[in-house]
């Protein structure tokens with residue numbers, strides 16, 4: 085049995101593990117306070133409960149909604165606390181070879197980026213991603229006897245397009261592909277992997293990605309709110325004496341786009357199209373979560389690129405944490421409830437985490453093999469060189485002994501020396517290559533002195549213990565609450581019937597209240613469902629209308645043979661999720677031959693019907709001559725090659741001109757006057773350093789001239805040599821040509 089099928093078998097027998105769902109509520113913002121918003125969210129961290137008050141409630145049942153999660157964090161919760169309690173154990177699993185995923189979900193401005201990234205460089209405020217870097221590298225620096233290969237990838241999904249944030253200028257097409265060998269999982273082709281050797285490298289990688297995320301974007305905030313960012317870290321590990329067995333831990337850190345419904349933003353036209361595409365990913369994510377929670381036989385992963393990318397993390401072999409971010413203001417009540425419902429549903433998702441062990445396709449293995457090969461090659465080359473050197477020295481001796489000036493021997497010696505030299509260069513090259521390859525790997529435990537601070541380790545251990553205890557407490561508290569009803573009844577001793585009736589009436593009232601609020605929740609969910617369905621029906625109608633309009637154009641204005649030709653060429657490309665036209669195989673003879681048709685265009689139903697009555701629509705023999713296909717198009721145009729000598733000569737002349745040419749600057753075109761002297765023309769030189777800049781000299785040291793020049797709109801004046809004394813008039817100025 086091969087390793088991958090063994091892995092799959094392991095996965096099946098592995099324990100199911102639910103997706104951990106956390107809710108974090110951010111503090112109320114100044115803007116919300118100023119606009120008179122009030123807080124409607126109550127967070128109970130030790131019970132894992134969130135309560136939301138409906139600001140527009142008409143009845144008691146509608147007033148408060150309660151949701152329970154694995155953990156909840158209020159506005160005062162620290163970044164450190166959230167990380168230690170929830171994320172640290174997950175990253176520790178990744179370092180054992182599991183797949184892990186943390187994704188932040190929620191309305192725009194609720195703190196997803198704050199939670200995932202935080203304030204980079206601030207030890208208290210930094211978020212999950214930089215903390216994960218620290219944890220990973222402090223583990224590597226402590227682990228002796230293991231070789232690591234760590235690399236990061238950073239991608240962005242915007243309107244169903246994937247962008248490589250580490251190689252934003254790359255022209256290579258990024259396509260999603262299924263892993264070979266039925267291992268499950270999806271990867272992106274041509275995505276750049278940045279090898280990292282320490283936490284600073286990773287931080288730099290993240291910064292580069294973030295910079296690329298915003299370059300060329302007109303509205304940075306809007307863009308980041310509408311795109312999904314995925315930072316991927318892969319850690320390959322091999323024990324030094326057992327390099328055959330490689331483990332790979334993979335961590336996906338995802339900052340999703342804002343989840344608010346687009347109808348609320350009043351988008352229309354292109355904006356709506358964009359919104360629909362952005363929403364496509366999030367609504368597909370919702371559908372996947374729903375299907376998994378309902379244990380449905382079909383999970384629509386293929387509906388969007390986001391769900392395909394997160395396939396492993398939802399219902400797959402990964403350990404996953406979902407962080408739902410919410411705001412406390414009444415203004416966002418509806419969105420908050422939607423986020424909370426979404427998160428509540430995700431609690432039901434079960435994953436089957438498995439360790440990625442004995443990975444034959446690991447980069448580390450290939451790297452180690454290449455290093456071994458190079459070492460052998462270097463040893464062989466070095467041996468060969470030694471033999472050559474000995475031989476050459478031998479012939480030297482012979483030369484000395486015989487004291488002969490035999491030309492043959494001299495030539496042979498020279499050749500040998502040449503060979504030795506070549507061999508040396510080759511070995512140097514190989515050594516350089518070897519060092520480069522070795523540099524990519526990190527020897528675990530190397531910086532042990534730096535990182536193993538006893539107190540630090542102890543602190544970390546204690547934090548982990550506290551986190552585990554807190555988690556247990558929440559679980560127990562939740563269990564206790566659910567069973568409290570029965571316990572109180574059992575513990576209650578009634579002295580008379582009246583007391584028992586009273587107690588039971590109270591209980592009935594409580595249960596009735598709970599029933600009513602559950603009914604209300606069902607009604608709300610149903611209303612939400614109807615609303616969503618209506619939105620889908622509307623969208624469907626819109627699309628049908630568009631389709632009919634296009635079909636009408638197609639039927640009436642596109643010739644039938646052209647239509648069938650296009651239909652034959654069209655095919656759906658699963659990888660790009662789009663229809664594409666296959667390349668046509670042109671039979672040149674057939675294409676050029678004239679063809680006769682028994683009709684003339686248009687050939688619409690209307691025209692056919694009318695053809696009986698009106699000669700205007702009657703069929704005629706039309707001979708169609710296909711246009712000759714051009715042998716070359718403008719795209720194939722090649723510039724005539726210019727002889728390099730001519731090119732160099734022209735360049736020289738231009739350079740000479742620029743260096744020596746004095747330029748007469750007229751500012752403005754007709755010049756200007758200074759104290760009666762009219763139409764002064766200034767003389768200047770091209771400044772070599774700055775194109776479009778002419779250095780103008782005020783040789784007359786004339787302050788009035790300077791003042792006049794300063795008034796000119798096109799003139800930027802600054803001294804060519806900085807002068808500390810501002811009263812001394814500048815002698816040189818720069819005139820920027822507009």
Ligand SMILES: Nc1ncnc2c1ncn2[C@@H]1O[C@H](COP(=O)(O)OP(=O)(O)OP(=O)(O)O)[C@@H](O)[C@H]1O
Pocket residue numbers: 109110111159190191192193194195196197198199305308309341342409
């Ligand atoms: N827990 C928190 N404590 C303090 N401030 C917070 C918290 N969460 C969010 N904020 C602040 O709220 C603002 C919005 O947060 P952030 O940009 O992280 O939201 P977002 O959900 O990522 O938005 P977008 O969808 O636009 O990317 C920021 O100024 C951030 O500092």
